Amino acid sequence: MAGPEIERLVQLLARLPGLGPRSARRAALALIKRREQLLEPLSAALRDAAAKVKTCSICGNFDSVDPCAICTDERRDLSIICVVDDVSSLWAMERSGMFRGRYHVLGGTLSALDGIGPEDLAVDTLVTRARSPAVAEVILALAATVDGQTTAHYLADRLAVCQVAVSGLAQGVPVGGELDYLDEGTIGAALRARRPVG
């Protein structure tokens, strides 16, 4: 149908999360139509990312410097480590703007189904970091799923030998959440964790 260059572009775009064959074709066409505004800048940005982005050897974040800008930012609190499953969760925490400590990216969560055990995750390096006298608290910011909570319990056990407080994110009604649209599990968790008002 189209030339081999376009076919190849569509195939690769279709492998991005969130793009199926149909949207990959639309994206390829948009790129070809907007060569100077989109195709060439994206090509340069990909080359740049391939050349410069690396994994932070301390926390596992992606950045163009190692250690990453968060690990070397002296305004950030050395005494709190926030444990996340993935860099996408780290980005989500940063977007909230509410956490001023440092991170530790596990690289996934324990999963019996997917055969992911502790040895597949950055657990030992977390324990080593948590042993540092500078660290006072580890926040387990893991998903409120079975795998996420299993991982949190496992990490709490492993961190028991370190002199740190271990905490988890609160569960409850999300901001802007209407009860009518919430699942029973969330309503139950919010009820159990109810707080005095006024």
Added chain:
Amino acid sequence: MAGPEIERLVQLLARLPGLGPRSARRAALALIKRREQLLEPLSAALRDAAAKVKTCSICGNFDSVDPCAICTDERRDLSIICVVDDVSSLWAMERSGMFRGRYHVLGGTLSALDGIGPEDLAVDTLVTRARSPAVAEVILALAATVDGQTTAHYLADRLAVCQVAVSGLAQGVPVGGELDYLDEGTIGAALRARRPVG
């Protein structure tokens, strides 16, 4: 949050159709995590497309050769021209595998709302092509929307001076379509165009 290279990549990905800021972030992460399988091949494919893909000077298709592979394919029927609004529609026709003639890409449809008039579309070149004695039929494969059908009527008027039959796509129940899920307009069109059975 992430390095400037990642930020730039996310920004550019978010400008692709079908990707919002959230899915652009997911796509950027997937690219960085799968550097050799995805990031580097996509970077090469974009470079390739930027260097090689051009617009066919006859029909308006995108290809790495000009005229495009369809216009120069001698097995295809010279006597039928299929008019489409956009290259995406040309691709859709090709996927059906049912059309063996050649194409003419208009570059859009007439639209009073968007201020798109005949001078913005490849109408004159269509009339010139249709005047060729080799051409016997022009199929107006335009969307069954107000703008698409307005454009079809306008083109039929313009093509009246050429010695060609002008046809349009049939309207009716799509293959696999259940009446329960179809809009009234489609059911009405299918009823009006009803055919004898058996």
